Amino acid sequence: MMRHGFILLTFCAALAGCTAAPAQERRPIAWDGLGQNPNRPAVTKRRAANHTPVNHTPVESDPNQERERVLGTLRPYSDAWWAVHDEIEAENDRQLGSKLVICRSCVAQPPSEDTTGSIR
Template sequence: MMRHGFISLAFCAALMGCAAAPAQERRPIAWDGLGQNPNQVPKRPSVTTRRVASQTPAESDPNHEREKVLGTLRPYSEAWWAVHDEIEAEKERRLGAKLVICRHCAQSPPSGDATGSIR
């Protein structure tokens, strides 16, 4: 009987803690990334805000032309591999420009044998 009383007392205390929270307090909601973010307040467009077209032209994709050429070449030929390697190198260059690694994360590999042998 004592155990049931303690469990019901703990349950009631937990419910009182939830009910005592102020109703105006807004806490972030866990968002799974699908749909609109419920934590973000929707913005209303103002009358004075105008959308201005971008003055800089969009960067052309150099791989677009290379992929066209790649389609005309015989698959896995020497020329095909050369163009394929150029496409991959351009993709790596773009990724490297976007990717930022801190100094502590990108440490050089240890010098010497690092095989993990016991000796």
């Protein structure tokens, strides 16, 4: 009986040690999108009533907005239409490229001059 109690006590202590995590370590929880997001801090009603969001960053206007307005006035598929369309696409590609993050070691840099390959 004493042996079974010792085994049970050891098992419970090991289980409690596995489930306890340090208080400062909080990892994100996988969220399925239903209900409240468990990764967001809880907002109390008192704080939400007194807190007004302030946006300090200036609103950046969309450079393609004017181009799209001009594109609507041009004859579809004309040379001018294609020129404006290409500008819009180039700006969209530039914006996407600035948001896309690729590590520098993942992208091979082109050689600066003509070189031959090496076996190494």
